[in-house]
Amino acid sequence: MKLLKPSWVTHDGKPIFSIDIHPDGSRFATGGQGEDSGKVAVWNMAPVRSEVDEKNSNIPKLLCQMDNHLACVNCVRWSSDGRYLASGGDDKLIMIWQTGRYFAGPSTVFGTGGKTVNIEQWRCVNTLRAHTGDILDLAWSPQDAWLATCSIDNTIIVWNATKFPEIISTLKGHTGLVKGVTWDPVGKYLATQSDDKSLRVWRTVDWQQEAMVTKPFDECGGTTHVLRLAWSPDGQYIVSAHAMNNSGPTAQIIERQGFKTSMDFVGHRKAVTVVRFNPNIFQKVVNKASGKSQQFSCCAIGSRDRSLSIWLTALKRPLVVVHDMFKNSVMDISWGKSGFELLVCSWDGTAAYVEFTPDELGTPLTQDEMNSLHQRIYGKSMAISTQHSVNNTIIENPAMLKLQQRHNEHREQMDAKKQVNGTPTKIRNPMLTSPTEKPNPKAQQIETRTPDGRRRITPLCIAPQVDFGDIPRPFMSSSLPMSSTGVAQPGLETAGTPRAAEPSQGSPSSQHATVKPLAPSVLTSAPTAIPANIQPMKALDSRFTEKSKATSGTKTSQSKPDRITPITLSTAKPREPDRPILQDSSAPAPTIIAKRKLDSLSQPGTKRMRKDKPVLMAPAAPTQVTPTIPQDVITRSAPHPIMLPSPPAEKNISLQVGGGEESMVLELENNIQTAGVKLAGLKCRRGGTVEWETVLSTRGTLLAGSRKVLCVSCEDRSLCVLSPSGRRLLPGLVLSHPTAILHCNGYHVMAVTTVGNLSVWNVQIAKVVIKNESLLPIMSGDVVIKTSSVTEQGVPVFSLSNGKVFTFSVSLGTWSTLSDVHSSLQQCSDHQTIMSSLNPSSQVKGPLASLQGQGQRSGRQAGRLFRANHNLQQAVTLGHLENQVSAALMLRSSAEHKFWLLTLVRYLVQEGLEAQLREICDDLLGPVTAQGRLPKGSLWEPEVLGVCKRLVLSEVLQEVGSNLRLQRLYTEYQDQLDMVQTPAK
Known part of the structure; x- marks a missing residue:
């Protein structure tokens, strides 16, 4: 030795x-x-x-x-x-x-x-x-x-x-x-x-x-x-x-x-x-x-x-x-x-x-x-290839076998596409793959012929080719081994096999340790039935605690609760009808510049707003109103009022609607003097040519439009709704307060007043969708509105300065959270491992993606907070994916709802969570009857956002079938689906 x-x-x-x-x-x-x-x-x-x-x-x-x-x-x-x-x-x-x-x-x-x-x-x-x-x-x-x-x-x-x-x-x-x-x-x-x-x-x-x-x-x-x-x-x-x-x-x-x-x-x-x-x-x-x-x-x-x-x-x-x-x-x-x-x-x-x-x-x-x-011992040897046992679960159903074959064909097609696009294909079986030739980038060069017959080669940028070798040969096994300076040195022996030469005692780079036999110890008893000659020995008592590597801890942050300022209310003189009710008569109306300064002081960590964009925010805490009748004073806690700035009636206002060749430009001109009467003129231009124009009785403050409907907000708190050809579609809509926000999308018009009341109308059917809903539940303290919009389905969306995005659910009658950049679920979700395996072309774009695309922090801290608790990590990921499905449903985004539902299913399949998969499949399948008809009194809806649930179930089962351990779940629901499914029209 x-x-x-x-x-x-x-x-x-x-x-x-x-x-x-x-x-x-x-x-x-x-x-x-x-x-x-x-x-x-x-x-x-x-x-x-x-x-x-x-x-x-x-x-x-x-x-x-x-x-x-x-x-x-x-x-x-x-x-x-x-x-x-x-x-x-x-x-x-x-x-x-x-x-x-x-x-x-x-x-x-x-x-x-x-x-x-x-x-x-x-x-x-x-x-x-x-x-x-x-x-x-x-x-x-x-x-x-x-x-x-x-x-x-x-x-x-x-x-x-x-x-x-x-x-x-x-x-x-x-x-x-x-x-x-x-x-x-x-x-x-x-x-x-x-x-x-x-x-x-x-x-x-x-x-x-x-x-x-x-x-x-x-x-x-x-x-x-x-x-x-x-x-x-x-x-x-x-x-x-x-x-x-x-x-x-x-x-x-x-x-x-x-x-x-x-x-x-x-x-x-x-x-x-x-x-x-x-x-x-x-x-x-x-x-x-x-x-x-x-x-x-x-x-x-x-x-x-x-x-x-x-x-x-x-x-x-x-x-x-x-x-x-x-x-x-x-x-x-x-x-x-x-x-x-x-x-x-x-x-x-x-x-x-x-x-x-x-x-x-x-x-x-x-x-x-x-x-x-x-x-002799096990009936098989290590020399038998275990390649066949990678997927060694027995397939019990012919449909499952066909599904597995389709999955393999899909993978091969994806690999072929990547190879055509220049992306190197991953080696399927590196143990059995023979060496290939070095790729030749010149094979893809583009040649053209000029009129005089000369060749012209288009320059092609050739990226560094990453080529990987086969099994490395024993070092220095070539005829001329390389030295440390990269020069071939003749006369060196190969060192591919062990040598028996003993190292010298005087070697300066070797240290020798003493070898001592173990002291005799008492043998412990062992059953005679054990067919081994290993004899245990008595242990010595000695315990030692080793200092292990420390893992990074996490810091928790506490957010301050919303302050509720106690104010004193009293009986006062009746206010003038034109004066906003929630504004104190003794306090001056806050200007946009003052609000920007207040916003920068209250939020030192936020980015500075652009000067060309108005800032929409709530004012500071209200001042106390001096009581006039002391015996009628009532002291209580009141919510923070909302005061949004009303845009001024500028002399000229313009707005471009749409893009490309079909785009049109609206031009509003205020203070037009005609025979001693002041009017406002509205023109529509396409390609520099005026298509139509109309007049308004009062000055306009805001313009909004879509390809289906145009809208103008006026100083008298009314809205004028027009068609793209300039025809008035509705009579003037009079609001309780001046308009602060105005949006159009499709046939829907959304308006927010200066006191934070939201209204949405469907112009196509002349019907109100949301009527005077207050923004007070989602705006507190010094929170301001960063962006706002309405979807083509009439769903309002508000993005606030605190990183939260809200919408109002008509069916539930309450505000709902769509996204929160500071949410622990969103930051610590580990669903990116599922997303990375998807084809990039399968990523859908919609209102939810556009809301969360800016400053998306999903998954950035995955594992940092729960690195030692996989169950907690799993719960966080499931919570985030379920929130995404619900948010897409609230926004009535059909494509995104289906995308996030299938992403949730993929994660459940990966984690093997059969109970949750059964709930999703039951909801998509609905009641199963022999005639295929819904029973009387059934509340199950066969469609979700215009998509047949059972067609979605067929895609869900494709994902379930990718895990052979869930093949019985796949078979159970596939059989029921085949029983009730009708051909899709």
Whole structure:
């Protein structure tokens, strides 16, 4: 056995949280903390094995350094074929790295002053976003069909490694931080360990929980940064991290058969952080008396006591224990594929290399012998491709099978469109895809011929081509290996295979640790029925609390309640009818300039209003009215009155209605003197030509119009409604107060008076839609109206300075909130993961999108507030999506209502929330009768916003059918829909 610590393997003194050896043994990766970000580094293995290569300046030590992660990297793992490197960190991201095929030469790392050189080129080919908390561990499944990641958001996500970023399933059940994940070597189970004092085993057939082990962890506390458990290569045992036995730290052994917990590895003085099995099964003559060869596994265990122990399942005691290996806790362990090399990393920022000989460990079984062993035990071997088991749920319905086929065809069509548009298509099965030629951008160039026959080539901007290589070859395996300066150096030996040369004792860059045998300890009893030779040992009591990385907290802000100013009301002289009732007779009418100043003083954080736009706001608190009759004084709290500015009757007012060739310009001219009478003239121009003109008896103050109706607000508080040809459609509409806001859309006219009374009319049928509804419930304090409008369906919309958007519901008779930029639901919703998978062309535009498009903050803080509570994150996302559906319904926006309903359904399907899906399907399906007719007295409406509900249900079921776990729900409602559905007209 050889042990050394290469001093050059470092993250500049920062912790190294993970380490992994490449399957070909030529390189290894480390992940940890960088200067101001997470760091992933790929190192050359040759200088670690050989002192000669270490001293050779032409052999680089660091091959590549990647600083793409925004926060500390907690785990790095190579895929089993060595093509990909996966890394996960505190930034809630998983990055999939692949080497570039065409490499121009070494390059320096930005920010290192030229001191760090990248010899290899690794690019991030996929970034996986779905976790809402730090990612602590990840693992590739056998044959690289899946990638499992676990996080402090209490969930495990299984990704389809052949079609990133597709999610196969999200496993929920843990109630604490999930800190470790490992795969069954035959791909039947997935095991995870969490701070909730449990180890759970999940089936890969339906991704449901198979077993939960809690007893060995009852006395455990969350004192370790990670809990990296491991599955033995024969699949018979799981060895957990941090367990307790009689108040002593152990590594619990869990049998596959029945998941029993009768044995454990003992001897470490502090909590076990990581367990890693050697990928090989060894055979050796253990008992020389019998002379029979015995098969066994090898396991390495690291602990917070800074020690490493190596165990063979054929021995009752550890093969070797290395004490005081580091200055801090052991964080990760990695075995080389040969089975005789081991790398260990620590929180203290250093790494150690251990090399064994066949005499110490034994002779590893060949791959064929391993496959035969699995075939004999499980009926299948690891050599059998697991590609078919990506979607291994049995399809029970032919309709479901056709739906799955349509989904696959749709994906292929989308990929073909992306390829035509120049977007690179994602590789469906990277394990089976052969190398392709480098793309030729010149094939898309455009050539034309001039009249004299000469060729003319249109210049084409060629973006840098990102081309990714195949499985990286062992470093320095070419005939002329590259030096650190990028110059080919002849005469160097290849370093693709391990060497047996022992490092020199005098090497300045190597540190040696002492190897001491473990002290004898008393063996604990084990049942005789256990078919294993692992003998547990008595544990020593020692407990230690490790300082874990702090997560960012959140600050809560409290908003001041609306102030209610007590005023004194008294009997006063009757006011003149022309004077506004809510305005104090002793207070001067506030001007627009005064209101702007007041607004800027009351809201220092808001943006400054443009000077060419009038500011609509409520005045300050009213002054007290001096009582005239003291005995009749009544003191009470009154709501804040509204005073909106009335626009002056300017001499000339113009308005453009519509756009393009059909646009028209309205011109209003006040103070026209005719025979001693003052009139107002209104003209309509199209293309500079006056089409018609009319006169008004009083001066006009506001103009509004649409392609269906035109409207003028006059000084005598009346509205004049005209057709686009200048014909008066209605008699003058007289309001109680002057008009402050006027809008037209379609056949609807909306007017708001200076005291905040809202009215909406449908001119086409000459009917009032909303009559004198006050804005007082939505305007309080110093809130002002930023924008206002009316939809084509006659729905009023008001956007206020406090970030809220309101509408008045005629059916409910109350004001409703459409949007709130400060809403926690809107800021912390995690629905963007659903939106990112949609085709950009499917994004709809409507009144809701236009309202929320400016300053849209939806999802910006997703996971920040609820990073450790997935259930709360789920509730917030559902709340936001349900609000979006309701808001679209209030605005009577049919396209947006359908879009957000399907988005809600996609999220419910992803989360597997069957109860909510049933409610939606029941509402869309309605009552089911044999004749297909609605029963008498039924209140169910067959349409929503003019769209047939059952047609929407058919689209909903298409989304439900994308999740095979919901295929029975799909079948149930599809059968009922087929029974009652009639052909759509």
